[in-house]
Amino acid sequence: MSTALSLHRSRKRKNSVMMALCVIAAGIGLAWLALILGALIYKGLAGVSPAVFTQMTPPPGDAGGLLNAIYGSIVMTVIGIIVGTPIGVLAGTYMAEYGRFSKLTTVVRFINDILLSAPSIIVGLFVYELLVRPMGHFSAIAGAVALSILVIPVVVRTTEDMLNLVPNALREAGTAIGAPRWVVIRSVAYRAALSGIVTGILLAIARISGETAPLLFTALNNQFWSSNLNAPMASLPVTIFQFALSPYEEWQQLAWTGALIITLTVLGLSIIARSLTGRREDR
Amino acid sequence: MTAVAEAATSSATRTREATVRRFAFTDMVFRGATRASAILVLVILGGVAISLVTGSWEALSKFGFSFLTTEAWNPVTENFGALAPIYGTVVTSAIAIIIAVPIGIGIAVFLTELCPRPLRRPIGIAVELLAGIPSIIYGIWGLFVFAPFLQTTIQPFIINIFHGIPGLSSLFAGPPYGIGLLTSSLILAIMVLPFITSITKDVFDTVPAVLKESAYGIGCTTWEVTRRVVIPYTRVGIMGGVMLGLGRALGETMAVTFVIGNAHRISASLFAPGTTISATIANEFTEADGELYTSSLVALGLILFIITLIILAIARYMLLRIDSRAGA
Numbered sequence: 102m103s104t105a106l107s108l109h110r111s112r113k114r115k116n117s118v119m120m121a122l123c124v125i126a127a128g129i130g131l132a133w134l135a136l137i138l139g140a141l142i143y144k145g146l147a148g149v150s151p152a153v154f155t156q157m158t159p160p161p162g163d164a165g166g167l168l169n170a171i172y173g174s175i176v177m178t179v180i181g182i183i184v185g186t187p188i189g190v191l192a193g194t195y196m197a198e199y200g201r202f203s204k205l206t207t208v209v210r211f212i213n214d215i216l217l218s219a220p221s222i223i224v225g226l227f228v229y230e231l232l233v234r235p236m237g238h239f240s241a242i243a244g245a246v247a248l249s250i251l252v253i254p255v256v257v258r259t260t261e262d263m264l265n266l267v268p269n270a271l272r273e274a275g276t277a278i279g280a281p282r283w284v285v286i287r288s289v290a291y292r293a294a295l296s297g298i299v300t301g302i303l304l305a306i307a308r309i310s311g312e313t314a315p316l317l318f319t320a321l322n323n324q325f326w327s328s329n330l331n332a333p334m335a336s337l338p339v340t341i342f343q344f345a346l347s348p349y350e351e352w353q354q355l356a357w358t359g360a361l362i363i364t365l366t367v368l369g370l371s372i373i374a375r376s377l378t379g380r381r382e383d384r
Numbered sequence: 385m386t387a388v389a390e391a392a393t394s395s396a397t398r399t400r401e402a403t404v405r406r407f408a409f410t411d412m413v414f415r416g417a418t419r420a421s422a423i424l425v426l427v428i429l430g431g432v433a434i435s436l437v438t439g440s441w442e443a444l445s446k447f448g449f450s451f452l453t454t455e456a457w458n459p460v461t462e463n464f465g466a467l468a469p470i471y472g473t474v475v476t477s478a479i480a481i482i483i484a485v486p487i488g489i490g491i492a493v494f495l496t497e498l499c500p501r502p503l504r505r506p507i508g509i510a511v512e513l514l515a516g517i518p519s520i521i522y523g524i525w526g527l528f529v530f531a532p533f534l535q536t537t538i539q540p541f542i543i544n545i546f547h548g549i550p551g552l553s554s555l556f557a558g559p560p561y562g563i564g565l566l567t568s569s570l571i572l573a574i575m576v577l578p579f580i581t582s583i584t585k586d587v588f589d590t591v592p593a594v595l596k597e598s599a600y601g602i603g604c605t606t607w608e609v610t611r612r613v614v615i616p617y618t619r620v621g622i623m624g625g626v627m628l629g630l631g632r633a634l635g636e637t638m639a640v641t642f643v644i645g646n647a648h649r650i651s652a653s654l655f656a657p658g659t660t661i662s663a664t665i666a667n668e669f670t671e672a673d674g675e676l677y678t679s680s681l682v683a684l685g686l687i688l689f690i691i692t693l694i695i696l697a698i699a700r701y702m703l704l705r706i707d708s709r710a711g712a
Contacts, residue, residue, distance in 0.1 A: 125490070130491050130578075137517070205423070218696055219696070220692055223689050226665070227431065253428070342520060342523075
């Protein structure tokens with residue numbers, strides 16, 4: 102009797118210890134998020150001023166802003182999205198609609214998942230070999246292409262998943278009134294899956310707007326204002342990288358402010374994307 | 385009268401046929417476009433592999449297999465070996481995984497078994513938001529906040545504790561730089577934690593409620609249910625998540641580049657600066673002059689590509705297995 106009771110007690114005790122450890126683990130995870138965001142806001146806000154958005158990146162030891170870097174980031178992100186999204190949506194459409202059971206789809210899905218988590222610096226090397234070396238110089242186009250390669254797998258994945266959620270009865274109804282396949286896809290399937298596909302695109306924007314590694318040796322960096330797509334272009338992440346590792350205090354402050362801008366952008370996009378799919382689930 | 389009606393029908397048939405033909409044509413075009421895009425995904429991965437091989441050919445043909453086993457990295461004498469970056473990559477990723485896996489599983493258990501229901505979603509989202517933060521943010525935080533903290537408080541403390549203990553004293557030998565292998569490992573652990581957590585939580589959710597309920601029914605504690613039912617049932621999925629996190633850690637560039645110190649040497653101490661494959665490429669690629677130097681860096685990229693490809697393929701294979709079981 103007493104052994105059974107003590108066994109019971111020891112099991113109880115073990116349970117409490119392990120569960121306490123799990124709570125501590127969750128605490129650690131949340132505390133880390135709070136620490137990073139706290140430091141970012143504290144250090145970043147100190148440098149927020151109108152000059153950040155109106156002046157160019159300064160020479161060492163001078164005050165200035167991040168205007169050309171912000172502009173470059175927006176330009177390359179937009180081009181990357183414009184190039185990558187149609188390809189991703191079309192490929193996802195093939196996998197979910199035309200070739201749902203084909204061998205090609207299985208292979209593409211596997212390869213796409215690998216591309217999705219492949220190191221982004223490898224993509225940078227690829228675009229360097231593909232564009233920068235033949236052209237002989239770094240350019241914003243190369244940077245945008247590198248970003249679009251990162252966009253494609255994200256969009257493919259979400260498009261396929263979301264189209265697979267569209268009930269077949271909807272497609273059959275479309276086909277039954279005589280609409281050809283592509284009209285059914287365009288006017289029925291796309292419309293039903295729209296919020297999910299938009300979520301994928303938002304997530305892709307969130308991913309590439311903070312990417313640094315693929316831009317390091319494709320778009321390089323530029324101290325000055327440049328809207329020439331065939332020339333090196335500044336971007337926020339690369340500027341942060343360069344400024345943070347410099348010994349100049351003004352540059353380090355700008356790096357923190359830039360980091361805050363990127364984080365708020367990315368978090369904002371992720372939250373919007375999440376609320377779009379969240380509404381879907383509630384319905 | 386009949387003739388007119390016949391003419392009308394036949395013209396109707398003709399326009400009808402034309403419409404159907406047009407539909408068939410546009411459908412074929414659309415189908416072709418989607419198929420071409422799907423194939424393009426394959427072409428991209430193939431292109432990555434080919435460009436890395438051609439780009440690294442010069443270095444690989446000059447150094448051969450010894451590229452993998454040489455520690456030297458000397459741009460002046462043009463003698464390059466990948467051993468130090470490979471060592472740094474493997475060590476930092478391994479330590480990161482060892483730290484992140486227990487914490488990640490702990491958070492997943494907390495979220496699925498312990499957490500009050502109203503808090504479940506917000507906390508889950510908060511952990512996943514950690515995954516969305518760009519790696520450069522972790523890098524700048526690691527360099528300006530975390531490394532100085534380690535340098536002034538944690539590292540001197542550890543060095544003092546293990547001073548004079550054989551083995552451990554050389555593993556934690558000073559001076560405390562703040563930056564180095566251990567700092568990189570810790571930053572990587574923070575970065576892969578959300579991936580491991582969210583996948584573990586997802587696979588935990590695939591455990592049929594009836595299995596857990598029957599274990600609770602015979603009087604098991606929460607820990608026993610987790611240890612004996614949930615984890616064995618989801619073992620493959622957890623391994624997949626861990627592999628995915630490992631793939632992430634191996635290829636992570638910016639966060640590591642900030643805090644690794646970029647020193648091409650292999651030292652026993654975890655406090656010493658080192659380098660990883662991705663940090664070497666990020667730091668040196670734009671400054672590399674000479675074909676052989678550039679080619680050696682691309683060869684490093686090729687090695688990283690092959691390692692992550694294998695790890696990710698294993699991860700996907702394991703997650704596929706649990707997916708098909710969840711579907712069945």
